[in-house]
Amino acid sequence: MLKDIKEILLTQQQIEEITEKLGKKLTEDYAGKNVLLVSILKGGVVFMSDLMRHIDLKCEIDFMVVSSYGSGVKTSGNVKIIKDIDIPLEDKDVIIVEDILDSGLTLSYIINMLKERNPNSIEICTLLDKPARRQSEVRAKYIGAQIPDAFVVGYGLDFDEKYRNLPFVGVLHPEVYTK
Ligand code: IMP
Ligand code: MG
Secondary structure, eight states, X not given: OGGGEEEEEEOHHHHHHHHHHHHHHHHHHTTTSOEEEEEEETTTHHHHHHHGGGOOSOOEEEEXXXXXXXXXXXXXXXXXXXXXXXXXXXXXXXXXXXXXXXSSHHHHHHHHHHHTTOOSEEEEEEEEXXXXXXXXXXXXXXXXXXXXXXXXXXXXXXXXXXXXXXXXXXEEOHHHHHO
């Protein structure tokens, strides 16, 4: 698996520092609030599981499954909800926990959909941000790291459902996805 990685962008240690810092910030910002962490499966699950242990608040978690990608490396813009949140959002302060904000098409669709359910508030916490590729207005209030426009894998992020279990974030050799 390692031979398919061209370069490591975030080491395990750097990711640990990021999740700790973001967890502390969320703990401060959401004191006294009714936090619901929503992870977008599957990519967001590794980040969520580390981040939530750095949040010192009583909070709930839930999951959504959406699909917008197929097995390619570009978003189709076609978002399909495969599993929705199970509980009403009316009194919740929702934090969407994502692996990466790329074109933003997936998250802008989800945010618009969830806003109609009148949550107290809704924000995005993303491990990675690829601002160069943004196609929608969506903004994340909490960002772990900005990265250049390269296809990355690891720490939840996949190519063709593989590499999610790498403990770091790395750039895939282009030969792997162009062949
Ligand atoms: P967006 O709708 O283009 O912002 O991307 C949504 C989803 O595409 C993310 O949650 C990821 O699952 C996936 N994605 C975007 N960029 C990458 C990447 O560089 N590597 C792996 N998955 C990616
Ligand atoms: Mg994906």
